[in-house]
Amino acid sequence: MREPGTRPDRFDVTTFGEAVIRLSVPAGQRMETASGFDIDVSGTEANVVGALSRLGRRCGWVSALPESPLGRRVQNKFRGHGIDLSAVSWRPEGRIATYFVEFAHAPRPVRIHYDRKDSCFTRMRPEDIDWDYLLNSRHLHLTGLSVPLGAKTGEIIERALRLAKSRGVTTSIDVNYRSLLWTTEEARARLMPLVGGVDLLMCSLRDAKSVFGCEGPAEGTALQLAELTGAANIVLTLEREGVIAFDGSRLHREAARPVKIVDRIGAGDAMAAGVLHGWLQDSLQAGLRYGSVMAALALSQFGDAVVTHPGELDRILGDSTPDIQR
Helix, strand or coil: CCCCCCCCCEEEEECCCCCEEEEEEECCCCCCCCCCEEEEEEEEHHHHHHHHHHHCEEEEECEECCCCCCHHHHHHHHHHHHCCCCCCCECCCCCCCEEECCCEEEEECEEEEEEECCCHHHCCCCHHHEEECCEEEEEEEEEHHHHCCCCCCHHHHHHHHHHHHHCCCCEECCCCCCCCCCHHHHHHHHHHHCCCCCCCEEEEEEHHCCCCCCCCCCHHHHHHHHHHHCCCCEEEECCCEEEEECCCCEEEEECCCCCCCCCCHHHHHHHHHHHHHHHHHCHHHHHHHHHHHHHHHHCCCCCCCCCCCHHHHHHHCCCCCCCCCC
8 A cells, every 4th residue: 555645646546425434333233222333434435446545556535524533534544545635625614424324134124324414525516626636547436326415516427527538537437326315217317427438337236227227137237238328338236146247249247255244335335446456457357356356355344445455355366265374
């Protein structure tokens, strides 16, 4: 990982997104009666570039944070991953979004509650963005999750994609639909103009069906999504069934890795990081292999952001019988 505060000549991946404070209670407790919460720092886009930074990629994150203890906590956490934060817009006042997680075992589902209104990020405008910083990169990664958060965040994403194309920067969007933030009809209407022409569209099978109206088995859904959106490459995640991709001419598939699940949240971000790690090596198929391992690692760890390193990733890829390492 790089020394905090040193900006490289050119990034491998840059992104734009919100930081959130995660407050959770373990399975067996209820949020309404819990006497304490576990605290962590997260953010979908930051989770992706944080994982990539740990794999040796040069990554930058653009956002807004308040000049407060919580703002500094986010800064310390993300710097610990190795993310460059030199283009963060610091605000003299404001708040950070929060989300609460109530972990549970069957028959209860895991419950998530958002408190994201009026954060510093939601108030960001296009003029707040250091565009030269954001586009000084080989690749720009964005998510659909950020679009409904603020009045101007969708406009920022649209402009970022347009400028990236004009400057020869490849782009990806992870749909990341959240039903607690907007309806499927709203999501489709606002995302369709953005995803057309991106180099890499990442989407879950569930979101492909609910947001984009695709039908049928996974392979056919990937083809439908490519035709519908015009994205050059499609990566379709299938949860326990792994992941498939369509590169415009052929389908690729990678099975999910066996894993004992500790924490489900963040696996999609880890998958995206693995896919991009391979993409930066000009191999979508390698990206699926990396993504499968990264998702399994995320599921096996507490917290939203996967913690790993290149040696561990390579070892797991080459070793199907993990054991005690002495």
